[in-house]
Amino acid sequence: MTTDRLPRAFFERPTLDVARDLVGRTLVHDAPEGLVAGRLVEVEAYLGPADPSSHAFRRTARSGIMYGPAGRLYVYFTYGMHHCANVVTETDGVAGAVLLRAVEPTEGLDLMHARRGTDYRRLLARGPGRLCQAFGLDRAHNGLDLVDGPVRIGGPAVVEGPVEVSARIGLRPGQEQPWRFFERGPWASGPTAGASPETAP
C-alpha cells in the first residue's frame, strides 16, 4: 500500500538505474493538512559533471545536495513560479538525481484539487511544476530524507505497458540524452505522452 518505503540502498545506485526503477512506484506526502499519493509515471535522470544539463554540472551551493547522500529530496524553484522535485541518487560524494515529472494521482484527490485550483484531474500532477503544487512541495522540503520523513516512495513498480525511454524535455539542443523514463498514457507530460480515451476529469 502506501505505508512502505524503498530502502536507502535503492537510491544508492547508478542514477539511470534508479530512474528506470522509479517508474510505477508510489509517491506519498503525508502532510499535516492531509495525505496525498500518486503513481510515478514519468521521471528524468540528471547526472553529475559529465551532464551539461544537470545542475550538478558545476558544484554550487544549490546543487551541492546532489553530491550528498542518496535518498534525499532536492527541490528547487525556477521560472519565478515553479518548483521541481528530485530524488538524490548515487553514493555520498557522487552527484546524481532523478527529476519527478508526473504522477497518476491515487489518494488525496480533493487536497490536490484544492492546491492546484482546478477540477481537471488529468492536469493535477502532469509536469514537474504541477506535481510539486499538487503534492504541496516547495523549498521548505529541500533536503528531506525519503527514507525517514513525511515524503516517501514505496510500493512495487506498477506499470501499464513497457517503460519507455526518450530524450529529456526542455533542454538545449545537442544535449538530447535518452534519459527520460515514462509510461505512455494520459498522466505523463511532454509531446510523446500519448493521451488515451480514459481522460475524464
Next chain:
DNA sequence: GACACGATGGGCT
C-alpha cells in the same frame, strides 16, 4: 551590485 537565463505552465490563437 547587476544582469542573463532557465529541468515551466497557463492562456490565447
Next chain:
DNA sequence: GCCCATCGTGTCT
C-alpha cells in the same frame, strides 16, 4: 502551437 510572466541562482564586474 506561440507567447511570456516572474524571480532565484549563478556568473561576471
